[in-house]
Amino acid sequence: MRISIEEVEHVAQLAHLKFGQDEIAAMARELDAILEHVQKLQELDVEGVAPTTHAVPVICPLADDEPAASLPRQAVVANAPDTLDGLVRVPKFIDDSGAGLT
Amino acid sequence: MDIWQLGLASQVEHVRTKAVSAEDVASAYFERIEAVDDRIGSYLRLDREGAMAQARMVDEQVRAGRDPGPLAGACIALKDIFVTKGVETTCGSKILEGFVPPYESTVSERLKAAGAVILGKANMDEFAMGSSTEHSAYRICRNPWDLDRVPGGSSGGSAAAVAAGLCGVAMGTDTGGSIRQPAALCGVTGLRPTYGRVSRYGMIAFASSLDQGGPMGRSAEDCALVLEAIAGRDPADSTSLDEPVGRYQEACRTGFKGMCVGIPKEYFREGLDPQVEAAVRRGIETLAANGATIKEVSLPHTEYAIAAYYIISPAEASSNLARYDGVRYGYRARDASDLMDMYCRSRAEGFGSEVKRRIMLGTYVLSAGYYDAYYGRAQKVRTLIADDFRKAFEDCDVMVTPTSPVTAFKLGSRMSDPLQMYLADMYTISCNLAGLTGMSIPCGMDGQGLPIGMQVLAPALGEERLFRVAAGYQRLTDWHRRWPEVAQAQEAE
Numbered sequence: 003m004r005i006s007i008e009e010v011e012h013v014a015q016l017a018h019l020k021f022g023q024d025e026i027a028a029m030a031r032e033l034d035a036i037l038e039h040v041q042k043l044q045e046l047d048v049e050g051v052a053p054t055t056h057a058v059p060v061i062c063p064l065a066d067d068e069p070a071a072s073l074p075r076q077a078v079v080a081n082a083p084d085t086l087d088g089l090v091r092v093p094k095f096i097d098d099s100g101a102g103l104t
Numbered sequence: 105m106d107i108w109q110l111g112l113a114s115q116v117e118h119v120r121t122k123a124v125s126a127e128d129v130a131s132a133y134f135e136r137i138e139a140v141d142d143r144i145g146s147y148l149r150l151d152r153e154g155a156m157a158q159a160r161m162v163d164e165q166v167r168a169g170r171d172p173g174p175l176a177g178a179c180i181a182l183k184d185i186f187v188t189k190g191v192e193t194t195c196g197s198k199i200l201e202g203f204v205p206p207y208e209s210t211v212s213e214r215l216k217a218a219g220a221v222i223l224g225k226a227n228m229d230e231f232a233m234g235s236s237t238e239h240s241a242y243r244i245c246r247n248p249w250d251l252d253r254v255p256g257g258s259s260g261g262s263a264a265a266v267a268a269g270l271c272g273v274a275m276g277t278d279t280g281g282s283i284r285q286p287a288a289l290c291g292v293t294g295l296r297p298t299y300g301r302v303s304r305y306g307m308i309a310f311a312s313s314l315d316q317g318g319p320m321g322r323s324a325e326d327c328a329l330v331l332e333a334i335a336g337r338d339p340a341d342s343t344s345l346d347e348p349v350g351r352y353q354e355a356c357r358t359g360f361k362g363m364c365v366g367i368p369k370e371y372f373r374e375g376l377d378p379q380v381e382a383a384v385r386r387g388i389e390t391l392a393a394n395g396a397t398i399k400e401v402s403l404p405h406t407e408y409a410i411a412a413y414y415i416i417s418p419a420e421a422s423s424n425l426a427r428y429d430g431v432r433y434g435y436r437a438r439d440a441s442d443l444m445d446m447y448c449r450s451r452a453e454g455f456g457s458e459v460k461r462r463i464m465l466g467t468y469v470l471s472a473g474y475y476d477a478y479y480g481r482a483q484k485v486r487t488l489i490a491d492d493f494r495k496a497f498e499d500c501d502v503m504v505t506p507t508s509p510v511t512a513f514k515l516g517s518r519m520s521d522p523l524q525m526y527l528a529d530m531y532t533i534s535c536n537l538a539g540l541t542g543m544s545i546p547c548g549m550d551g552q553g554l555p556i557g558m559q560v561l562a563p564a565l566g567e568e569r570l571f572r573v574a575a576g577y578q579r580l581t582d583w584h585r586r587w588p589e590v591a592q593a594q595e596a597e
């Protein structure tokens with residue numbers, strides 16, 4: 003196996019995902035098959051090859067620094083699952099002593 | 105002939121000359137959608153009210169003698185990846201259920217400004233990840249040519265809607281083949297423009313260095329009409345190209361005489377269905393017999409494209425999809441014990457299996473210790489693939505290949521093997537990696553009556569070359585004019 007159960011659990015944590023035990027095992031198998039396939043890239047000599055980060059070589063233009071209206075707050079907050087006084091509300095993440103919960 | 109059977113260009117002409125009203129065209133489509141789409145599943149939701157209001161506005165302009173725009177009354181299905189102000193946009197995902205965007209995508213904005221009527225939002229694989237539309241979180245989409253088969257993906261709803269006559273033109277997006285592959289499987293014409301040719305503003309991001317929106321229609325001519333209206337620099341998308349928009353409709357009339365067509369030998373090897381190969385080779389013969397020069401070319405790194413793509417695209421996706429956390433919009437898990445629990449459960453419950461698989465893969469290849477071996481290397485291989493094309497295009501104007509190695513496969517047949525599903529994109533992926541433009545046009549039928557697609561590729565900003573070949577070919581053939589039985593059913597009644 004190219005990827006262990008422990009690694010899958012670690013990656014899930016990094017990705018903010020949660021899986022049951024069965025799902026973890028299935029995910030490990032599927033990722034393993036894909037990683038096996040992409041291993042093919044190791045055959046190539048890429049020494050000295052520049053990476054492509056942009057599909058079409060263009061210089062990204064800078065926008066003029068002109069103030070413009072953004073979307074009205076009400077319209078943006080309207081999609082939030084939980085709001086209070088025009089703010090987005092989330093579950094607790096700091097305990098009463100001021101320490102972070104997670 | 106009914107109005108829906110006419111091509112888009114002809115419908116627009118009818119509306120502009122008052123031969124028929126935009127309202128009548130839109131009504132005809134809604135009637136058809138009601139009669140047929142239960143069996144196909146090409147739309148996720150309709151915007152009847154918005155569409156009819158827009159159609160009436162177009163008709164008023166025509167009556168008042170004002171120019172109603174180059175797409176007057178053109179009825180369009182918009183892949184649900186384009187955000188639409190006031191109309192729910194889900195990207196095929198449960199995590200965006202109920203999301204009503206406060207702004208409009210540049211593509212839909214420009215379509216409407218040109219007089220087009222948006223009928224509704226088309227079905228798709230969740231976040232455009234898939235090659236069969238089976239990863240839609242909402243409903244199955246079936247291939248109009250055989251209801252037991254997939255329409256391809258991820259723009260499967262868009263392709264099926266065009267094939268069944270449920271819109272004039274549909275908009276799709278293509279990150280690794282998601283316009284061209286479903287176009288091939290459904291027997292329609294689909295164009296993936298050059299990266300940056302069409303604004304990505306308001307197009308929900310999958311893999312930002314590869315995503316591009318484009319039209320899917322019944323002919324190259326119809327796609328040209330739409331592309332002229334939506335292409336061009338957009339200040340809201342800094343990666344949109346500041347290059348003059350081509351004369352695509354004119355290119356459709358020019359024809360391909362004197363052009364050199366390259367045939368990459370690596371695209372005709374194992375894994376290619378013999379019936380698909382035979383049809384594409386006949387297509388190439390048609391081009392040769394009518395004034396094109398044919399030349400064999402080589403793209404030596406072809407076999408590495410899928411591997412590079414399935415590192416780069418999940419890596420970019422894992423980053424783009426970090427925004428779905430249950431805080432500002434979309435699905436939020438109930439009764440979370442704390443913020444982290446809310447993040448993880450909202451994402452675990454809101455995303456489907458394929459999306460999670462790609463987020464996991466992308467997170468893994470970007471994680472400490474693996475970056476150079478996977479993502480860094482894949483970006484270098486991307487350069488090698490682009491160099492192959494640069495060299496090959498020194499010897500030819502366009503290339504012609506199969507679009508998909510197979511015709512439409514059975515629903516469910518590839519769902520248990522993700523890698524098998526990924527191989528459906530083997531001929532389309534390189535175009536995105538190398539920054540090219542590509543089109544799929546119908547070029548035959550297999551023994552089971554399923555459409556076969558031929559892909560035409562051109563270098564960056566070579567859309568006019570594609571239109572010259574595609575429209576020229578379509579003047580000589582009638583594969584693109586055929587309708588599946590399901591489209592004829594209503595006529596017979």
